[in-house]
Amino acid sequence: MSLQIFTPLELFVIAHFLGDFFLQNKWMSFYKDSSPLRRGVHSLVYALVFLPFMWYYHFSFIGIKFLILFGSHFLIDNEKMFTRFLARVRHMQKDEFNETVWRIILLVTDQLYHLLIVVLILMF
Numbered sequence: 001m002s003l004q005i006f007t008p009l010e011l012f013v014i015a016h017f018l019g020d021f022f023l024q025n026k027w028m029s030f031y032k033d034s035s036p037l038r039r040g041v042h043s044l045v046y047a048l049v050f051l052p053f054m055w056y057y058h059f060s061f062i063g064i065k066f067l068i069l070f071g072s073h074f075l076i077d078n079e080k081m082f083t084r085f086l087a088r089v090r091h092m093q094k095d096e097f098n099e100t101v102w103r104i105i106l107l108v109t110d111q112l113y114h115l116l117i118v119v120l121i122l123m124f
Contacts, residue, residue, distance in 0.1 A: 011053045028042040032077060042073075050066070054066070076110055076117075086105070
């Protein structure tokens with residue numbers, strides 16, 4: 001199957017969901033906020049998923065883009081940092097919401113930031 005039926009953006013969105021959900025096992029997902037090792041392994045797997053697509057489309061600066069994908073994913077997935085960010089910038093506090101709503105807010109915001117990075121990688 002040729003990858004040319006997909007645009008680079010479509011392939012990168014597929015890579016994002018593969019790396020962030022389907023290839024994240026329980027060991028990576030549980031306690032990754034308190035374990036830099038688990039978050040690092042997840043971020044590494046996440047960034048590795050993009051490499052074949054970057055090679056296929058002959059991207060320049062693949063190493064730098066890989067490091068940006070890895071590093072940004074590592075930072076964004078740090079729930080403590082992200083919660084502080086939401087409190088400072090969006091004036092949102094965890095205790096204002098029930099646990100389910102707070103988790104949805106974190107998930108949606110997390111995904112938006114990851115996809116923003118993906119789009120920026122494609123633009124440069």
